[in-house]
Each structure stands twice: as structure tokens, then as C-alpha cells.
């Protein structure tokens with residue numbers, strides 16, 4: 109939602125906790141069980157409905173960040189909850205794909221370890237600073253979401269030729285590969301930021 113590591117104690121929050129940006133973040137979290145339920149139903153129609161719910165939830169990620177920045181609705185809750193809502197959505201999709209044998213487990217496990225590891229680290233770092241999502245983190249989430257939509261969509265049910273459906277699926281795997289690289293690199297970068305903050309021994313100074 110917010111670029112860079114932001115100070116928490118130095119600047120008291122102006123925006124109310126109950127605002128449209130945070131409501132969209134909570135909506136994204138609430139859409140996750142709906143997406144999982146639809147994904148587990150048999151048939152292409154349920155699969156397509158699951159993709160629609162996923163896309164709506166992914167769109168709220170774009171919208172909440174934009175609204176928070178442009179309307180001055182940035183809160184510490186949003187900085188923490190926004191990445192958690194993203195991870196709940198993307199990690200459930202990665203796990204479902206691996207369960208269905210459509211994505212290698214090692215890819216899902218690597219991404220789960222990075223995402224949960226950074227979330228735990230964020231909570232530990234709260235004593236010093238709120239580590240908001242970085243630019244790289246946002247790019248990573250976008251790549252993951254685009255790749256996931258490509259892998260989740262039953263392309264053949266969209267009246268595409270076999271060749272076109274195959275092309276879309278291959279393109280999705282390429283995007284997921286790019287997402288995997290950015291996921292690992294940005295994870296390491298967050299660790300570097302956390303080490304620097306810890307060494308400074310105080311609040312993030314921006």
C-alpha cells in the first residue's frame with residue numbers, strides 16, 4: 109500500500125481506521141474463502157466463477173492503495189493488513205494449483221516460506237517501524253496475481269482454440285516464473301531493510 113518503510117511513532121496517524129481503503133482490504137480477505145469454495149467445486153463454470161472472484165479481489169488491491177494515497181487514508185493497519193490480505197489470496201491460489209497438480213509444490217512452498225516469513229518479520233519489526241510494502245513487493249504481487257489468473261482460468265471453456273488455450277497457459281507459467289524470481293529477490297531485500305533498521309536501533313527515519 110505504501111512505499112518504503114514508514115515511521116510509526118514519529119508521525120501520529122491522521123486517517124481514521126474505518127475508511128474505504130481499509131474496508132476494501134477487509135473485503136479482499138472476506139473474498140478469499142469464497143474463492144477457495146468456488147475453486148473446490150467441480151466444473152468449468154465454477155472454475156470461471158472462482159477466477160472472477162479472484163480478479164475482483166485482486167482489483168481491490170490496486171484500488172485500496174490508490175485511494176489510501178490519493179485521499180490521505182494511509183493507516184498502520186492498512187500497511188500491515190494489505191500485504192496479509194494479498195498473501196491470503198495468492199497463497200490459497202498457489203496451494204490449490206499444487207493440490208490439483210497444476211503447479212510444482214516446490215514453487216508454492218518457496219513462495220509460502222517467503223510470504224509468511226516476511227509477514228512474521230513485519231510483526232517482529234513493529235517495535236521499531238511499520239515495514240510497508242516496497243515498490244518491488246507491489247510488482248511481485250501483481251506478477252503473482254497475473255500468473256495465477258493465467259493458471260486458474262479454464263481457457264478451453266472460453267471458446268479458445270486448443271493452440272490459443274495452450275499459448276495462454278504457457279504464458280502464465282512464464283509470468284509465474286518471473287513472479288517467483290521477484291518474490292525471492294524482494295524477500296531478501298526486506299530482510300536487508302530489517303537488519304539495517306535493527307542495527308540503527310531506533311525508529312525508521314525514512
Ligand SMILES: O=P(O)(O)OC[C@H](O)CO
Nearest residue numbers: 109191194241245246249
Ligand atoms: O511483498 P510484500 O510482503 O511487501 O507484499 C506486497 C503487497 O502485497 C503489495 O500490495
